[in-house]
Amino acid sequence: MRSPHWKRRLRVVAEFVLLYGALLGADWLVTGGSGFVTLSPNPYGLPILVMALAYGTEAGLVAAMLSTAVWLSHGEQVAPTGDYLERLLGLSLTPLMWFVMATAIGEVTNIRTRSLRRLRRDRQAAAGDAARLDRAYQDLVDANRALQVRLAIDTASPGRVIALAAAAISAPIDQRRTALRDLLTAATRTDDFTCYRVEPDQTARVWLRGTAAGARPVVLPKAFVHQLDRAADPLSVTTAEDRPLLADIGVAAAALRGADGTIMGCLVIHRTGFATMGSHSSAELAEIATWLPQVLDLGAQPVAPAASRAGRG
Numbered sequence: 001m002r003s004p005h006w007k008r009r010l011r012v013v014a015e016f017v018l019l020y021g022a023l024l025g026a027d028w029l030v031t032g033g034s035g036f037v038t039l040s041p042n043p044y045g046l047p048i049l050v051m052a053l054a055y056g057t058e059a060g061l062v063a064a065m066l067s068t069a070v071w072l073s074h075g076e077q078v079a080p081t082g083d084y085l086e087r088l089l090g091l092s093l094t095p096l097m098w099f100v101m102a103t104a105i106g107e108v109t110n111i112r113t114r115s116l117r118r119l120r121r122d123r124q125a126a127a128g129d130a131a132r133l134d135r136a137y138q139d140l141v142d143a144n145r146a147l148q149v150r151l152a153i154d155t156a157s158p159g160r161v162i163a164l165a166a167a168a169i170s171a172p173i174d175q176r177r178t179a180l181r182d183l184l185t186a187a188t189r190t191d192d193f194t195c196y197r198v199e200p201d202q203t204a205r206v207w208l209r210g211t212a213a214g215a216r217p218v219v220l221p222k223a224f225v226h227q228l229d230r231a232a233d234p235l236s237v238t239t240a241e242d243r244p245l246l247a248d249i250g251v252a253a254a255a256l257r258g259a260d261g262t263i264m265g266c267l268v269i270h271r272t273g274f275a276t277m278g279s280h281s282s283a284e285l286a287e288i289a290t291w292l293p294q295v296l297d298l299g300a301q302p303v304a305p306a307a308s309r310a311g312r313g
Contacts, residue, residue: 012051012059019047020066035074042094044070048102056113057106064102068095180208187288190272195256195292196220197265204266216270217249228255229263234285252281254289267292 023043027033036043044067052060071094185191192212196204204220227245228235234254235242246253251272256265267289 012055015054016047016051016063016066019050019063020070023047024070035070037071037074042067042071045098045101048098049105052102052105053109055106056110057103060102060106060109061099064095064098067098071095177208181210184208184267184288184292185210187292188267188269188272188285190269192216192269192271194268194270195265196268198225198263202226207265213270216268220249220266220268224249224253225263225266228253228266231255234282234289236282236285238281252285254285256289256293258293264293 023046026043027036031038048060048063048067051063072091180195184193184195190212191210193210194206194213194216195208197207198204202222202225204222204225206216206218209216224245234252235246236252237243237246250268250270252269254267255263256267258264267285269285
């Protein structure tokens with residue numbers, strides 16, 4: 001975590017005081033306060049180097065100004081004789097080198113600091129992306145596990161439906177209706193359904209009920225059967241125009257057709273769970289209506305499923 005701005009400035013000031021205090025003390029102890037003018041390189045260039053390396057150009061230039069002030073305060077010892085230009089050159093050469101050093105080293109430090117700051121931001125962004133990917137992966141793992149559990153316990157899984165269909169076909173006549181009821185309960189995910197057989201006069205009478213459909217209509221209105229026969233797809237309350245037709249009848253209905261496309265029965269779902277009434281429900285019901293005529297004995301003999309017929313009128 002980065003320190004507050006004022007704390008950083010206070011630390012820099014404390015380092016300035018420590019560095020120059022130590023140099024001034026050493027100067028008085030070693031040379032009697034001459035400013036190390038006889039030493040080359042001059043020790044007062046050390047704070048410039050340290051500050052430029054640690055904090056960049058700004059701190060390096062401040063150190064260069066302080067060192068220059070100390071240097072110029074001993075001007076008589078730096079250039080005691082000579083003409084004006086010689087004295088000016090003697091006084092300015094060392095401070096000039098200090099300012100050049102502060103600028104050059106400080107800029108390198110600034111570039112490095114900006115690079116480190118950018119890398120730190122990139123690292124934080126990468127860490128955030130990695131965390132999001134980890135959460136997404138965990139969500140996928142959880143969803144996959146939930147799906148596997150659902151497939152394992154779902155009574156309407158494809159394997160179970162196929163097994164029940166095979167059992168219904170091969171069941172003895174006295175057990176056939178029970179096997180067919182179990183098959184439709186698994187396929188439709190509800191026990192509140194009725195399978196009607198359509199008579200030649202277009203009257204639809206109960207042929208097979210689910211265990212919860214005992215109070216449902218025994219005969220369907222001929223107008224309903226006529227509309228169901230004309231519909232290209234199963235009727236569903238998820239479609240606005242189908243709701244008036246299904247009123248007081250159920251939530252979905254599909255026509256069961258013979259090999260010639262003639263309606264021979266219909267499957268009505270009276271009530272089902274909300275989760276099963278999604279956009280996929282009509283497609284699933286249409287699929288059930290495709291293979292169900294092969295299993296049911298609505299006519300004189302089982303018939304092959306008919307191809308989907310386009311709506312008429």
